[in-house]
Amino acid sequence: MNNNTNLVLGIVIALIIGASAGYSFGKSPTDNGDKTKELQDSVVMMNDQAATIQKMAEMMKSSGIIMQELGSKYKEEGIIMKGKDLEIMGDESMAEVMGASEVHSSMKQMEM
Secondary structure (H helix, E strand, O other): HHHHHHHHHHHHHHHHHHHHHHHHHHHOOHHHHHHHHHHHHHHHHHHHHHHHHHHHHHHHHHHHHHHHHHHHOOEEEEEEHHHHHHHHHHHHHHHHHHHHHHHHHHHHHEEE
C-alpha cells in the first residue's frame, strides 16, 4: 500500500508538470501573449495542487502519529507499524511537494 500510494502521487505530480510544460511549449511562437497567459494559469494550477498535496501529506503524517499513540496505548503492534508507515508516506509526500516546488520555481523564472 505504501509503494502504491507513493507511485500514484509521483505519477500525478509528473503528469501535472509534464502536461503543463508540454502544453505551454507546444504552442506556436507567434502566440506569445497566449503562451504567457497559459504559463501563468499553469503556475496557479500547480500552486493549488501543491497546496492540496501538502495538506494531504500533513494529514497522513499526523494520522500516523495518532495511530502510533493509540497502538502503544492498546499494545497493538500492527497499528503501530501501520501508523509508522503512514507517517513515512506523509514525509515522502512532503518531500515530493518540495521537489515539485523547485520545478515550479524554474517554470516561474521562464515566465519572466
